Amino acid sequence: MHAGTLNYLLEKDNARDQTPCSQPSPGGGVPYDFVNKIFCNRSLNMKNILAVGFDMDYTLAQYKPETFESLAYEGTVRKLVYDLGYPAELLELSFDWEYMVRGLVLDKKRGNILKMDRHKYVKVGYHGFRELSKEEKVQSYGSTYIRDAFDEPDYALIDTLFSLGEAYLFAQLVEFIDGNPGKVPQGVDYARIYKDVKAAIDLCHHDGTIKQVVTKDPGRYIHWDKTLVPMLNMLRDSGRSVFLVTNSFWDYTNMVMSFLCGQHAPDSNATCSSDWLQYFDVVITGSAKPSFFHDDNNASLLEIDPDSGMLLNTDNYAPVAQVSDTSPRLTGTGRTNRKTFQGGNVSHLHKLLAIESSPQVLYVGDHIYGDILCSKKVLGWRTMLIVPELETEVRLAWETRNIRKELGMMRLEHDNIEDSIHRLKWSLKFENLTDERKQVLSFKLDDLETRNNEVRLAHQDALREWHQKFHKVWGQLMKTGYQNSRFAHQVDRFACLYTSRVSSLCLYLTEKYYRPTEEFMPHEFDVLPL
Structure with missing residues (x-):
């Protein structure tokens, strides 16, 4: 196709009214972008929530992938x-x-991948690139009736933003080993490549290769x-407790949170302050989630x-006096609110x-797993997942919302033509028709089958081009074709x-009652307006 099919749909879409992707904030007030809305899968009444906790990395601290993940990638290769x-x-x-x-x-x-x-069901797949x-x-x-679980140890799940660099390097090494089998260490296969990449990138996160650089200039990476x-x-x-549970250790956590809670980014020589602790009731670092x-x-x-x-010992989180002390211990600043x-x-x-x-x-x-x-x-x-990619997904879904409707109409036309083809074949095979009538229906059948093939190919190409507007290789994050993706299914569950x-x-109000949208079964769409 019909490379022009999607362009045609885009022209029609752009000709329509393009209302900005925003709406009034709940209960009135300042408008906010729809892309920053909180979406609800299960009812949650905030009145019942007494404590709100946060992870740090890629939750409170949103890293800049163009610098942060590049830093991890380069360290892994070395x-x-x-x-x-x-x-x-x-x-x-x-x-x-x-x-x-x-x-x-x-x-x-x-x-x-x-x-x-x-x-x-695997909808998109690449060997290397x-x-x-x-x-x-x-x-x-x-090829089997039993679906593969696609879990460890034979598979690895790319379910965190930290994993994107290792996935890309894995694909590069697959290409390299295929083209240069004699240039890799003896006994190295695809599984060994992944194991080595994973070990190297984990070491970068733990030995200071990444964090020492980030600490010197946090504004470049966060x-x-x-x-x-x-x-x-x-x-x-609102009276709620606020806590932080992160796998990062104290020195790095203190630097990142000091940067995030400061009024401006500290320069490279700035000393980290623990003033940010005033915003939390409890902070647990080195938590080793998910265990x-x-x-x-x-x-x-x-x-x-x-x-x-x-680090100081506790007895089931109660303070333990040091050997040289005869009275309850205070922290270095005299605070007794241990947190x-x-x-x-x-x-x-x-x-x-x-x-x-x-x-x-x-x-x-x-x-999705560890948190x-x-x-x-x-x-x-109760849980809330942070999906930074959602901003782009929602914005593009809004901008191309009418293209989605057009694709639906193309799909419906394809279904209707197939139904007509089936009825004609049924008539030709089972009905007592005159030769003249059979000839007329046969010509009509040929025309419908030609048209059906044209519509099918046009729809396939337009759907692919539409998905590529979200991502050139993998399409929409939450979709594969018309089905929810595996990732979307996990988010929903x-x-x-x-x-x-x-x-x-x-x-949102701190007493907000979050309610999910109404769910529909396929049979209900036939009785609902488009």
């Missing part, structure tokens, strides 16, 4: 070359930070959101002196917050609420 014996040619590779998206699945054995729908044909996808993933502090104040002023959410996790809870960063800790588990947190019932907690995070799934399924916490940024909470 470790592969200098520490794991990969060829020095890899140092010439470059990183396209926009190429990968969340919700993909890496096939470690075959070297493929997959996007699937909510039923786990070569797109898999329909026949290849069916042969590898659709977005500063002026509405973050007002949002935290709003929650605390933190399990009661049988016996990790010790250590108190942190925020001034020195020194900074490392490790522990969710039982410690509930005691610190005096939480009696898990549904009284709302936890906000970006990791959302475990806290919801294991504890029964495990996130009570989801939005693009934490500061969206500022747009």
